[in-house]
Amino acid sequence: MAGSALRRLMAEFKQLTQNPPEGIVAGPISEDNFFEWESLITGPEGTPFEDGVFVANLSFPNDYPLSPPSMKFVSEIFHPNIYPDGRVCISILHPPGDDPTGYESSSERWSPVQSIEKILISVVSMLAEPNDESPANVDAAKMYREDRSKFNDIARKSVRKSLGL
Amino acid sequence: MVRFRSELVILISFLLTLTVIINAFLHKKQFYPSIVYLTKSNSSMAVIYLQAFVLTLLVGKLMNKIFFGQLRAIELEHLFERSWYAITETCLAFTVFRDDFSPRFVTMFTLLLFLKCFHWLAEDRVEYMERSPNITLLFHSRIVGLMALLMLLDLHFVNLAYAHTMAKGASVQLVFGFEYAILFVNILSTMTKYLLHTIDLQNENPWENKGIFILYSDLILGFIRVLLYLTFMSLMFKIHTFPLFAIRPMYLSLRSFKKSLNDVILSRRAIRNLNIMYPDVTPEQLSQYPDTICIICREEMTAQNGDNSQQIKKLPCDHIFHKSCLRSWFQRQQTCPTCRTSILRPPAPQQQANQPQQPPQQQQQPETEPATPLNNRIPTNPNFFINNNRNNIGSIPSDFFANMPGFAAPPLPPFAFMPPPLPPLNLNGLSDQDLNQMEGNERHNVEARIHCLRNISTLLNASMLQMQQYMNICAASSHLENLTQTKTSIENDLKFINIPEVTNKPAKESDETVTSSTNVKQVEEEDESDAIRRRRLQLFEAKSSSQN
Ligand SMILES: [Zn+2]
Ligand SMILES: [Zn+2]
Numbered sequence: 001m002a003g004s005a006l007r008r009l010m011a012e013f014k015q016l017t018q019n020p021p022e023g024i025v026a027g028p029i030s031e032d033n034f035f036e037w038e039s040l041i042t043g044p045e046g047t048p049f050e051d052g053v054f055v056a057n058l059s060f061p062n063d064y065p066l067s068p069p070s071m072k073f074v075s076e077i078f079h080p081n082i083y084p085d086g087r088v089c090i091s092i093l094h095p096p097g098d099d100p101t102g103y104e105s106s107s108e109r110w111s112p113v114q115s116i117e118k119i120l121i122s123v124v125s126m127l128a129e130p131n132d133e134s135p136a137n138v139d140a141a142k143m144y145r146e147d148r149s150k151f152n153d154i155a156r157k158s159v160r161k162s163l164g165l
Numbered sequence: 166m167v168r169f170r171s172e173l174v175i176l177i178s179f180l181l182t183l184t185v186i187i188n189a190f191l192h193k194k195q196f197y198p199s200i201v202y203l204t205k206s207n208s209s210m211a212v213i214y215l216q217a218f219v220l221t222l223l224v225g226k227l228m229n230k231i232f233f234g235q236l237r238a239i240e241l242e243h244l245f246e247r248s249w250y251a252i253t254e255t256c257l258a259f260t261v262f263r264d265d266f267s268p269r270f271v272t273m274f275t276l277l278l279f280l281k282c283f284h285w286l287a288e289d290r291v292e293y294m295e296r297s298p299n300i301t302l303l304f305h306s307r308i309v310g311l312m313a314l315l316m317l318l319d320l321h322f323v324n325l326a327y328a329h330t331m332a333k334g335a336s337v338q339l340v341f342g343f344e345y346a347i348l349f350v351n352i353l354s355t356m357t358k359y360l361l362h363t364i365d366l367q368n369e370n371p372w373e374n375k376g377i378f379i380l381y382s383d384l385i386l387g388f389i390r391v392l393l394y395l396t397f398m399s400l401m402f403k404i405h406t407f408p409l410f411a412i413r414p415m416y417l418s419l420r421s422f423k424k425s426l427n428d429v430i431l432s433r434r435a436i437r438n439l440n441i442m443y444p445d446v447t448p449e450q451l452s453q454y455p456d457t458i459c460i461i462c463r464e465e466m467t468a469q470n471g472d473n474s475q476q477i478k479k480l481p482c483d484h485i486f487h488k489s490c491l492r493s494w495f496q497r498q499q500t501c502p503t504c505r506t507s508i509l510r511p512p513a514p515q516q517q518a519n520q521p522q523q524p525p526q527q528q529q530q531p532e533t534e535p536a537t538p539l540n541n542r543i544p545t546n547p548n549f550f551i552n553n554n555r556n557n558i559g560s561i562p563s564d565f566f567a568n569m570p571g572f573a574a575p576p577l578p579p580f581a582f583m584p585p586p587l588p589p590l591n592l593n594g595l596s597d598q599d600l601n602q603m604e605g606n607e608r609h610n611v612e613a614r615i616h617c618l619r620n621i622s623t624l625l626n627a628s629m630l631q632m633q634q635y636m637n638i639c640a641a642s643s644h645l646e647n648l649t650q651t652k653t654s655i656e657n658d659l660k661f662i663n664i665p666e667v668t669n670k671p672a673k674e675s676d677e678t679v680t681s682s683t684n685v686k687q688v689e690e691e692d693e694s695d696a697i698r699r700r701r702l703q704l705f706e707a708k709s710s711s712q713n
Contacts, residue, residue, distance in 0.1 A: 003295040003362075004371060004462050004490070010298065011463045033237075035296040062295060065461060066497055096498060096505075112461040112494060112502045 005064045009034045012116050024120045026058070035060040037069075039120055043159060044128040048152040049077075052159030056088070056123070058116065068093050068110035071119065075162045078154045080130040080141035089136035092122045175219055182216040185209040210268075217272075221279060232311040233286060240289045247285050250413065251278055257410035262337045270337065277344055280318060284348050287311050288355045294362045305363070312356050319349040335404045343397040347390060347414075354386040370475075371462075373489035380429050387422035394418055428496065435495035439478055439488055442508075446477040446485050454485060460503050461490035482506045 002010075013034070016026055023042035028034045037058040043049030054075040061067045071093060073086040081089050091108040135141030143151045186199075189209065193199040203209050229236065236244070255274050259266065290308055294300055326342030361379060365372045394415040401408040446466075451457060457466045466477050466487060476488035484503045486494075491502075500507050 002298060003365065003375075006295060006298060007371070008461075008463050032297050032299055033293075034298060062292070063493070066494055096500070111498070111500075111505065112490075 005060070005062060006034055008065055009060060016117060021117055021121060023124065024117075026116060026120060029057075035062075035064075037116070041120060041124060041127070044124050047128045048155035049127045049159060052162040054158075054162050056086075058119075065112040065114075068095055068114070069116070069119070071123070075158070077158050077162075078137070078140050078151075079127065080132045080135040080137055080144050081126050082140075083136045087136070088123060088126075089134075090122055090126050090131075092119055175223070178212075178216050178219040181212045185212045204268075214271075217275075221275060225279060225282070228283065229286075232283075232307050233290065234307075236286070237289075237293070240286060240293075243289055244282060244285060248278070248282060251281055254410040254413065258340065258408075261406060261408065261410065262340075273341060277341065280315065281348065283311065283315060284351050284355070287315065287352065291355050291359045291362065294359070294366075300366060308359060312352055312359065315352050316349065316356070319345045319352060323349060335400075339397075339400065339404075340408075343393060347393055350386055350390050350393065354382065357382045357386070371489075376489075376493055377432065380425065380432055383425040384422075384429050387418065387425050390418045391415075391422045431496045432492065435492045438495065438508075439492060443478045443480055446479050450479075451477065451485070457485075459487045459490055460484075461486055461494060480506075480508060 009028075013027055023044070024039065026037055026039035029036050029038045037060070039056050039058060041054045041056060043052035043054065052075075054073060054077055056071055056073045056075070058069045058071050060069040071088040073082055073088065075086075077086070083089060092110060092114055094109050096109040096111065130141070130144055132141040132144055140151070143154075185203070189199040189202045189206075193202050203213070233240075255278060258274070262270070287308065294304075322345040323342055326338045326345065329338040330336065330342065358379065361375055361382075365375050394411065397411060398408060398415065401411070451466065458464065459466050464487075466485065467475060477485055478488045478491055479485050480491075480501050482501050482504050484501050486502070494502055495508075
C-alpha cells in the first residue's frame with residue numbers, strides 16, 4: 001500500500017478529473033511523481049485577467065495533507081498577492097499558527113479539510129479580488145490602489161502573454 | 166552544447182596528461198626517474214590533478230548511470246547545495262591539517278566527498294519512494310545495490326582509519342574515521358526508511374504504525390549521530406585543535422535530534438490523549454453518520470470490530486476520523502481538522518514550565534460529559550452564570566486565574582467595566598506547597614479546578630458579550646462620524662454666512678467654531694484607533710476561538 005499522502009493525492013486527482021471545477025485544470029506533471037502538479041487557471045470573467053490561461057505549479061510536502069502545498073505561477077502575472085517570482089501568498093496556503101500581520105483569520109488557513117480544488121478556487125477569487133492589505137508584491141498593491149487603469153492594462157498584457165500573443 | 170563542452174574538456178585533459186607523461190618519459194627514458202620528474206614539476210602535477218578530477222567525474226557519471234539513471238531536478242539541486250557546503254568544510258579542514266597536505270591526503274578527501282554525494286542521492290531516492298506510484302523492480306535492485314555498496318565502503322574506511330590510528334597514533338585519519346562512521350549511520354537510516362517503505366508497499370492495508378517506526382528510528386539514529394559528533398569534537402579538541410569544520414554538521418545533527426525528540430513526545434501525547442479522551446466509534450454509531458469519509462485521508466471509514474487497524478475516534482464536536490490520521494494531525498495542531506474547535510489542549514512543548522495548569526484540564530475530563538467541557542463559547546447550561554462563583558475557590562491561590570495560559574496572549578483593547586485579569590506569566594511566585602495543592606487529586610481539588618475553569622469560561626463569555634456591544638458601538642460611531650462631517654460642513658457654510666457678524670463680535674462665535682473643529686479632529690483620530698481596535702478584536706476572537 002502506498003503512503004497516505006500519495007493515496008490522498010491520487011484520490012484528489014481522481015475527484016478533480018471526474019468533476020473538474022469550471023475554468024481549472026490540474027494534475028501531476030508526471031505519472032511518476034504525484035507530488036508535483038501543474039494547473040491551468042482561467043482568468044475570472046469580468047476582471048482584467050479574463051480570458052487569460054495562467055500556468056502554476058503546485059508542490060506538495062511529504063506530510064500532505066497535514067501541511068499545505070506551495071504554489072508558484074509559471075506564467076508572468078502582476079498581482080498584489082503574488083510575489084514577483086510567482087509564489088502565491090494567500091491564507092489557505094498558510095498553516096495555522098502565529099500570524100504576525102493579524103489580517104488572516106485562522107478559519108481560512110490550511111487544514112486537512114481543505115483540498116487542491118479549494119486552493120485553486122481561492123486563487124481564482126484572489127485574481128478577481130486582490131487583497132491589498134498584506135501584499136506579496138508591494139508595487140502591484142500600490143498600483144492596484146492608486147492607479148487602477150494602469151494595473152488593468154498590465155493585467156491585460158499578461159493575459160495576452162499567457163495566450164502566447 | 167553543455168554536453169559538447171564537457172566532452173571537449175575531457176578530451177583536452179586526456180591529451181594534456183598524455184603529452185605531460187610522454188614528455189617526462191622522453192626526458193628521462195626510464196619509468197622511475199620520469200615519475201620523480203613528474204611529481205617534482207608543478208605544472209605537470211596540475212595537469213595530473215585535473216586529469217584525476219575529470220576521471221572522478223567520469224566514474225561518478227558511470228555510477229550514476231548504474232544506480233540512478235536520470236537524476237531528478239530536485240535531486241540535482243540538493244546535490245549542488247550540499248556539495249557546496251561540503252567543499253567549504255573540506256577547505257576549512259585543509260587549513261587545520263595543512264601539515265599533512267599531500268596528494269594522498271587530497272585523494273582521500275576527494276573520495277570522501279565523492280562517496281558523500283552518493284549517500285545524499287540514496288537518501289533522496291528513498292524519499293522519492295513515497296512520492297511515486299510506480300516503483301519498479303529496477304528501482305529496488307538499484308537502490309539495494311547502492312546501499313549495500315556504500316555500507317561496505319563505509320565500514321571498510323572506518324576499519325582502515327581505526328587500524329591506522331591504533332598503529333600510528335592520532336592523525337588526520339581520525340577525521341576520516343569519524344566522517345565515515347557518520348556516513349554509515351546515515352546510510353543505516355536510509356536503509357531503515359527503505360525497508361519501512363518496502364514493507365508498506367507490500368501490505369494490502371494501510372500500515373498505520375509506519376509513522377511511529379520512522380519517528381523512533383530517527384530518534385535513535387539521531388542520538389547516535391549526536392554522540393559521534395560529541396566524541397569527535399572532544400577527541401579533536403584534546404589532541405589537535407578545535408574542529409571548526411565540523412561545527413555546522415554537528416549543529417544540524419543536534420537540531421534534527423531535538424526535532425525528532427520533540428516529534429516523539431508530541432506523538433506520544435497525541436496517542437495518550439486519543440486513548441483517554443475520545444471514544445471509539447462502533448459500527449452501529451458509524452452507520453448513523455451520513456458522511457463516513459475521513460476528511461484527513463479522504464478514504465471511507467469502515468468500522469471493523471476487534472480489528473485494531475482501522476480504529477475510528479470521535480471528537481467532542483462530533484466529527485469522526487481515523488485514529489491514525491488524527492494522531493498525525495494532533496502532532497501538529499490541537500484542533501479539530503474540520504471545524505477547528507480546540508480540543509482539550511495538552512501542554513504545548515514550550516509550555517512545559519507551566520506544568521501546574523495542565524493536570525487540572527486533563528483530569529477534568531472524566532468528571533464531565535465529553536461533549537460539553539470547556540467548549541465555552543456558548544454556555545449550554547442555563548445555570549452557568551449563577552451558581553459557580555463562590556464555591557470552593559478558596560483552596561486555590563488567588564493568582565491562579567491570572568496564570569491560566571488562555572489569558573496570556575490576547576491583546577485586549579482597553580475598555581470599560583470588568584477588565585480581564587492581567588497576565589503575570591511568572592510562576593516563580595508559587596511555592597512548592599501551592600503547586601502540590603493544585604496538583605492534588607482529592608475531590609475538593611478537582612472540584613475547585615472545575616469551578617475555576619467554569620469561571621474562566623464565564624469571564625470569556627462576558628467578554629464576548631462586551632465585544633459584541635463594542636462592535637455595535639464601533640459601527641454606530643462610524644455612523645456618527647458621517648453625521649459630524651455633515652455637521653462641520655454645515656458649520657463651515659454657516660461660518661461663511663456669518664463672516665460679517667464674526668468680525669463684529671470676535672470673541673464668542675469664532676471660539677465656538679474653533680472648538681467644534683478640534684472636536685472633529687478628535688473624532689477622526691478616535692475613528693482611526695477604532696479601526697485598529699476592531700482589527701485587534703478580530704484577531705483576538707480568532708485566537709480565543711482557536712485556544713478554547
Ligand atoms: Zn483517515
Ligand atoms: Zn469538529
